[in-house]
Amino acid sequence: MLLDVTVLSAIGIGPDERRWVLGVSCTLSEAEVHWRTFSESLLKRGMSGVQFVVSDDHSGLKAARKAVFGGGCVTTLPVPSGAEDHLSYAQKENPLTH
Numbered sequence: 001m002l003l004d005v006t007v008l009s010a011i012g013i014g015p016d017e018r019r020w021v022l023g024v025s026c027t028l029s030e031a032e033v034h035w036r037t038f039s040e041s042l043l044k045r046g047m048s049g050v051q052f053v054v055s056d057d058h059s060g061l062k063a064a065r066k067a068v069f070g071g072g073c074v075t076t077l078p079v080p081s082g083a084e085d086h087l088s089y090a091q092k093e094n095p096l097t098h
Contacts, residue, residue, distance in 0.1 A: 006030050008038045012047070022047055035064035043068065 010022040023042050027034035
């Protein structure tokens, strides 16, 4: 049996500008409840200092972001179409883990 799933991910950039995979979760959808649970799990594991969020314009993510991180410390930017191609190329050139 095959199921469609959504993969939620969080990538952080440290003070040394290295990128780190902070978390990955497979869920049934991008509904707010899944984003909220994922975000809260990151906080429980010690994530702090969130200053910037780059995401698409999904309503579930936006609602969860506001609920978990508040409105003041996070900025959301839309990911332009075709960004997946750019990210794929960038990952080949600069892997997320050095």
